[in-house]
Amino acid sequence: MTRILSYMVKGVMLSLLFSACHMGAKKEAPNPVPEIPELVVYCENGMAAPIYELARQFEKRYACKVHIHNDNARNLLHTISTSSDGDLFIPDSEYGLDLLRQATPELLGTSLYLGSNRLIAMVPKNNPEAFQGKLSELADPRFALILANPESSSLGFHTRELLMQAGIYPEVIQNTMTLSADNRGLVRSIQRGEATLTIDWLSSYYYNSNQNYVDTVALKDLYPEAHVYAAILAKPAHPGLAHTFLALLSSAETTELLSHHGLIRKRQVIQIQREIPENDSNPKNLENLRD
Numbered sequence: 001m002t003r004i005l006s007y008m009v010k011g012v013m014l015s016l017l018f019s020a021c022h023m024g025a026k027k028e029a030p031n032p033v034p035e036i037p038e039l040v041v042y043c044e045n046g047m048a049a050p051i052y053e054l055a056r057q058f059e060k061r062y063a064c065k066v067h068i069h070n071d072n073a074r075n076l077l078h079t080i081s082t083s084s085d086g087d088l089f090i091p092d093s094e095y096g097l098d099l100l101r102q103a104t105p106e107l108l109g110t111s112l113y114l115g116s117n118r119l120i121a122m123v124p125k126n127n128p129e130a131f132q133g134k135l136s137e138l139a140d141p142r143f144a145l146i147l148a149n150p151e152s153s154s155l156g157f158h159t160r161e162l163l164m165q166a167g168i169y170p171e172v173i174q175n176t177m178t179l180s181a182d183n184r185g186l187v188r189s190i191q192r193g194e195a196t197l198t199i200d201w202l203s204s205y206y207y208n209s210n211q212n213y214v215d216t217v218a219l220k221d222l223y224p225e226a227h228v229y230a231a232i233l234a235k236p237a238h239p240g241l242a243h244t245f246l247a248l249l250s251s252a253e254t255t256e257l258l259s260h261h262g263l264i265r266k267r268q269v270i271q272i273q274r275e276i277p278e279n280d281s282n283p284k285n286l287e288n289l290r291d
Helices: 002-027 045-062 073-082 094-103 135-139 154-165 169-174 184-191 239-249 252-259 266-273 283-290
Strands: 038-044 065-071 088-090 108-124 145-148 176-180 197-201 214-217 225-233
Touching: 038 045, 038 073, 038 239, 045 065, 045 239, 045 252, 065 073, 073 094, 088 094, 088 239, 094 108, 094 154, 094 225, 108 154, 108 184, 108 239, 108 252, 135 154, 135 169, 145 154, 145 169, 145 184, 154 169, 154 197, 169 176, 176 184, 184 197, 184 214, 225 239
Parallel strands: 038 065, 038 088, 145 176, 145 197
Antiparallel strands: 088 225, 108 197, 108 214, 108 225
8 A cells, every 4th residue: 555655756856857957848938030130211203113113123222122013202201201111202203392491390300323324205106196206296285195193293283383383384274185193003004095195204214114105205305304303201210220221222223223324423414415316206315315
């Protein structure tokens, strides 16, 4: 009987010891997965293509995630003003930064000049209605004209400024079928046969497959340009990462990338102006705008 009790005690003790070890094993936490830093970039539509391409390179190089929110300037400014998230703001032109500076200047940090974008006319392939590049032709009812809305986008603002300087804005607006919230609807309208003429950024020509649907016509005797800036927002979630992204935007490789999307450095403008053809329906001629 004593021997049986001894065995029972030993069994209970072994059981308790096993349970304690098992519980201890459960308490040991596995190695935590390292948190991937995330960068939030607000980007207007005219700059979306090169920034998306740059962001993918940046993610691989710095083991992070870049979230890009692209929209027209007005919608982006509303989001920036009402959201606590956001590291950088890259509008289509300095107009977007001016709007933010006027509304909530405390949200704007360091900015960097990226290059200059060009306003250019776009028509269906082979320019079937023979648009010659004269601004006065925009008031001609033979063209089905669509323009960007000046109240919502940088493109619309600069288009309106150009037409007002020429003194023909009321006539052109009267001849405009509709105003698009931003440049995304312009080429699409030409592709669908809903429009035969528009004013857009040169960078839009290089976006996706737009070259398959439109040709470009330089605006005669005019070289309307807008300077493009990237800005760090005042309270970035990852300041070091945001400044690194801004530094990459100023690098030689990014300058080359932007040039392939139609943007040029300001110091190149004088040389390029001489090379713009009067009526450019040949995509190959556009190489002169980027070199």
